Amino acid sequence: MVHEAINGHGHEVTVKVTSASTVAPALPVQEHRLPLSNLDLILPPMDVGVFFCYGAGEGSGGGGALLPAATLKAALAKVLVAYYPLAGEVVVNTRGEGELLCSGRGVDFAEATAGDAVLRQLRLAVVDESAEKLVPKKKAGVMCVQVTKFKCGGAVVGCTFDHRVCDAYSFNMFLVAWAAAARGSSAAPAPSFDRSFLAPTSPAPPCPDALSDRLFVPVSCVPAPPSSAPEAAAAAVNRIFRVAAADVAALQAAAGPGRTKLEAFTAHLWQLHARAAASPPRHRRSCCMGVVVDGRTRLRRDGAMGAYFGNVLTIPYGAMSSGDLSAMPLADVAGDVHRWVAEAATRDHFRGLVDWVEQLRPEPSVARAYLGGDGGAEAAACVVSSGMRMPVGEVDFGRGRPAFASYHFPWPGGAGYVMPMPSARGDGDWVVYVHAAAEVVKAMEEEETTVFRALESDYVFGPVQQ
Known part of the structure; x- marks a missing residue:
């Protein structure tokens, strides 16, 4: 045992x-x-x-x-x-x-x-x-x-x-x-x-998809990681925070009209990563943020892929100097997130990505967002994947809905990974799974705006009855 x-x-x-x-x-x-x-x-x-x-x-x-x-x-x-x-x-x-x-x-x-x-x-x-x-x-x-x-x-x-x-x-x-x-x-x-x-175009298009070529790279073209990469990956910290519904709404309001909650959250997280990356001991000059985009409704607007089982994902990203990111208003950062997410959230991109992989096979590829994007290995990198469609209330095995639920993805790479999900309380709060460098987690815990709040037992299971 x-x-x-x-x-x-x-x-x-x-x-x-x-x-x-x-x-x-x-x-x-x-x-x-x-x-x-x-x-x-x-x-x-x-x-x-x-x-x-x-x-x-x-x-x-x-x-x-x-x-x-x-x-x-x-x-x-x-x-x-x-x-x-x-x-x-x-x-x-x-x-x-x-x-x-x-x-x-x-x-x-x-x-x-x-x-x-x-x-x-x-x-x-x-x-x-x-x-x-x-x-x-x-x-x-x-x-x-x-x-x-x-x-x-x-x-x-x-x-x-x-x-x-x-x-x-x-x-x-x-x-x-x-x-x-x-x-x-x-x-x-x-x-x-x-x-x-997800069948490739036949015959294959004459030239590769430019956006796919920018977002993904053949494994053979990936430079060897710096000697510090294994150490950085091993030093990653796994945490779960909660974010109050009021803080989510405040971030969305600060991000400006037409911005989604996820775009506002990603912009805030990108700036927080930039501030942490620029501080000792990393002193990273640039910061890369990626967002996982689901392509089911982009490929088929008629709902035909609603029950499709498999991966239908792409990962657009943005990369910017840590100093510029830290100094920008949140609305400007959110606007940049919106721009590169919208660019990839199209049927043409997903069709192009299918064809891009077909031309590359059997060589595997990797998303550039995990490699630091335009900044390469010297950039701090993080990817956000929305878990807001997690069906917490529906995972009831017959004795009631769960008191708490979370995904868990402590992957071995050097990039961070953050996944916001709905709180099982059903009150609009979020629980946020974080796999990131220790200095990023410290910045979350110490930020003045207190978006990332401690996850306490009383919040999850209710107060102890006297």
Whole structure:
């Protein structure tokens, strides 16, 4: 059995895996291979985690104890019939590219206990002490699950999946379907694996897409990272903050007319990164900020890709000197964010990106935003991915909505990664997952405007009843 220690509020919480099994689809899968799309192929091999906290008992929040693991497994087996790629594995084909082997091997499912601990002892804000031990490490297959039960009757459901197979939008569809199956509710619309949505132009266009060429680069053209890169990646800090709805509204107002909440937030984050990057010990002269853009509604305005399962992403970015960024009004920075996001949020760009990858295959590529953009390796880099469509209220396995939920993406690269999501309270607040350099996290904690607020147990689980 595996033992892991988590530091809570002055307590040590020990998580013990008590059983491990593999959940296969409820119906047999005819083994076959499903190619990854060209937009899947721009993703390197990396895993993404997500976890949901379900409170139970006095003062813990949430709707009640989680359903028995046997019920969760049965629901998982049922939903894997439609989401069969999640029960397979990624293998290498004859061209050296990854593709899905839909074999029905199943999903690794671990059951664990936190002993005498209660949920509110978890310091959720300090991800390396909490979620890191509650979200399982994937050893094989496309995804895995861990359900950890606490003395208070609460539980945490953690999942990890291969990003090459799907994006957060796709995995959210699966989570909603799994929860519905556990409740015995009617099935959600089946996912689509129709790769024709992302088929390259035939014959191929005579010249590469200029915007794709600016946003992505063949791996063979990426310069070797500086000797300090592994050290910087290892020094990254993982945190979860909360942002009050009033602060989100204030940022949007300051960003000016026509700017979205995400654009305003990204502009604020870009300036904060610039100030942190320009200070010791980094002294970075430039700062690069990227934003993940979903292309489903850009490629098909008729909603035909609403159920598409896979990656449909691009990552536009902006790069600017740290000094200029720090001195600019927020509205000007937000205007710049709006400009380069809008440039990439078009059908022409996504079609061009599909063709760009096709011309490059089988060589892999990487998004320049993760490499510092125009500033290269000497620039501070961060990417924002909106999790605002995370269906927190719909991931109800039959005993109520979660008290807390967050994605978890402590990737090994040198760039930061920030993901704002809706608070499970449903009051307009955000919870923000942050993977960034220590000086950036310090700047968040110490900023005068206090946009990034501490995530306290009372906020998540409610005050302790006297």
